[in-house]
Amino acid sequence: MLARQGRDTAELAEPLPPAHDLPPGCSSLRRIRLEAGSLAACNSLTGLDLKSRSGADVVAIERHGAGALLPSPREPLELGDILVLLGPETALATAQDLLRAAPKATEAGEAPGP
Numbered sequence: 001m002l003a004r005q006g007r008d009t010a011e012l013a014e015p016l017p018p019a020h021d022l023p024p025g026c027s028s029l030r031r032i033r034l035e036a037g038s039l040a041a042c043n044s045l046t047g048l049d050l051k052s053r054s055g056a057d058v059v060a061i062e063r064h065g066a067g068a069l070l071p072s073p074r075e076p077l078e079l080g081d082i083l084v085l086l087g088p089e090t091a092l093a094t095a096q097d098l099l100r101a102a103p104k105a106t107e108a109g110e111a112p113g114p
């Protein structure tokens with residue numbers, strides 16, 4: 001199931017069918033593709049701190065059609081990676097928003113805030 005390919009981005013954000021034998025409170029899986037402009041691209045799972053910020057766990061990464069990879073906390077994520085997330089629906093929605101957020105840009109000549 002984790003190695004399915006050839007879906008568009010909208011489909012990848014949809015929840016996967018319910019999984020069996022998951023920990024309590026972790027009733028859903030979701031696949032999210034990292035697109036251009038994503039805050040997550042070139043960052044690591046450690047740098048994103050996704051678990052504490054959203055409550056969702058990254059349980060696999062699909063990369064270059066190679067199937068599911070076990071996520072390393074320090075490995076840089078790449079554009080086009082598909083993260084497989086596990087957690088309650090609210091955590092998955094928050095994680096999806098975080099993964100699709102664009103980095104905040106500082107305008108040229110703008111002084112740093114206090």
